[in-house]
Amino acid sequence: MIKSDFNEQLLNKKEAIEMAIFKCKNCGETKEGSCTPEKCPKCGAEGTMQKKETGCCSCKC
Numbered sequence: 197m198i199k200s201d202f203n204e205q206l207l208n209k210k211e212a213i214e215m216a217i218f219k220c221k222n223c224g225e226t227k228e229g230s231c232t233p234e235k236c237p238k239c240g241a242e243g244t245m246q247k248k249e250t251g252c253c254s255c256k257c
């Protein structure tokens with residue numbers, strides 16, 4: 197019961213925020229956000245931030 201409630205909370209939280217990882221194709225900088233950044237926070241290039249598929253963690257397992 198406790199485990200079920202915990203999973204449900206995780207799902208609700210994920211749906212509410214809808215965070216995604218965006219990666220700059222110019223310099224490789226990654227940024228987490230709810231929408232695509234207009235420009236890269238690191239190199240300043242515009243339109244280079246692309247949504248990156250996320251796995252269970254940063255190791256891409």
Ligand SMILES: [Zn+2]
Pocket residue numbers: 220221222223224225236237238239240241244
């Ligand atoms: Zn960049």
